[in-house]
Amino acid sequence: MKITKLRVTPVNIPLEKPLWWTGGHYPGTSKAIIEVETDEGLIGLGESPSVEVVQTIEAMGERLVGQDPLDIAACEAKTLPPWQIVQNTDDSSVVKAFGAIEIALWDLRGKVFGEPLYKLLGGAVRKDIPFTEYFGFRDGGEMSAHDVADYCLLMREQHGSTMFEGKLIRGDPQLEIETVKALRTALGPRDMIRLDSNMQWSVPTAIHVLREIEPFNIRNYEDPVATFEEMAVLRKHSAIPFSSHIPDIRRAVRAGVPDFIVTNFAVLGGINRAVRFIGACEAMGVGFWCYSGDAGVATAAYLHMSAAMPWITEPSQSLFRWQVGDVIENGPFRQKNNVVAVPEGPGLGVTLDRDALAFWNNHLVEHGPLDHFFDPAKPGRFRRLPLA
Structure with a gap:
């Protein structure tokens, strides 16, 4: 089995009401959903905690085409520098990017063996x-x-x-x-x-x-x-x-x-x-x-x-x-x-809702990523709380 394609879709996940936190308003969050496709028709799902790594994920996906998705160590070696170097740089984006892909590789592994991830x-x-x-x-x-x-x-x-x-x-x-x-x-x-x-x-x-x-x-x-x-x-x-x-x-x-x-x-x-x-x-x-x-x-x-x-x-x-x-x-x-x-299906045990994925991707395209520092009175500005 080989990886044939990686697709990443950024989405917004709004909250029903904005929550106050130290940065101001928290209206929700933006995530990147990863699909790792294989030549056997299986697709593994992953998720990045933020959308600024979308281009990094896409670049990693290009390197992973042709790789065995069950050989996670080889996939990591193909996309990340040695870990001691990663740990000693200020840029953690490559870790988040590969981490999201790696979750998809585990989802694939579960689907290959027909077992939930916890097993x-x-x-x-x-x-x-x-x-x-x-x-x-x-x-x-x-x-x-x-x-x-x-x-x-x-x-x-x-x-x-x-x-x-x-x-x-x-x-x-x-x-x-x-x-x-x-x-x-x-x-x-x-x-x-x-x-x-x-x-x-x-x-x-x-x-x-x-x-x-x-x-x-x-x-x-x-x-x-x-x-x-x-x-x-x-x-x-x-x-x-x-x-x-x-x-x-x-x-x-x-x-x-x-x-x-x-x-x-x-x-x-x-x-x-x-x-x-x-x-x-x-x-x-x-x-x-x-x-x-x-x-x-x-x-x-x-x-x-x-x-x-x-x-x-x-x-x-x-x-x-x-x-x-x-x-x-x-x-x-x-x-x-x-x-x-815990879901009992193979891998992560969840299935993408394609309509919902398209809807929340369109929400991000139309409104931009959800800004955790959003000030509704002054769009594009930080609303800061005083530090007591």
Whole structure:
């Protein structure tokens, strides 16, 4: 079997309402969907976490024509410099580009052998994969502490959700403190509350916020400050566990923080390298879960890896409820009673919805990639929150 073609399609995945974060408005995200075609008629699906690597993926695809898609090591050697060089440059785009393609090669592998990805990875230690429900301040939606608490209660009533994570980001530390109190009062003592600050706070403000919210049983606080070193200072003032999107285990072990790494498999270079990365996390006592905002192809990879990796014990993040579209049939995924079942079909176990793929590609062509720093009052301008 040989690779005959690689096709990449950039798409937008909007949210139903813009969410506030440290960069301003978050209206959704843009992804690149990869299809690796073979001379036997099989197609493997992959997904890049961003669209700036589309041209890199296309160039890699040209090099991969004629390669055996089951020989992933040879495909990597054909497209990437030696890993020690990749790791010592400032440009991570080649890693994300190949990582997205590599997911498609694993999807192909599963289709060749007629087995779901989790079986190729050693089998499932769990079949129902936990995800958190998301909350935050949204224009046209929840914009007060009690609004956020009422929304979470509604999700518990309608969907059985008891695991919650969110961004309480408006540049106002007192608003975050009040919202945490409202959430814990509404949800009771047992429901999970995790927070994500997107590096919002200065160290003095973070110390104040963490001291105020610690009595309310916060399961984890993601990126409260800008660096691991600043996080280490916070550790002296708070017992709340920390997580980060920065996948640097060496620094995490040196600093003693964060306690968890939260990332995307393409960012790590694909499924193979993610397996090794998670194994290194386990060896060093650093937890791991997956982040949010992806289309259904990457989400399916999360499901299979979480099924097969015993070390992923915490729920991964989820924006499922807010995503208004997807590129897979019957997407987006939706959790019920906190979980999504791992797909049982071969490979990733998902099928592209061609009409949806064309629709969301056209959305990107007409509107441009979704700008995470979008200011609706001044198109093309950043809307910045003040750093407290």
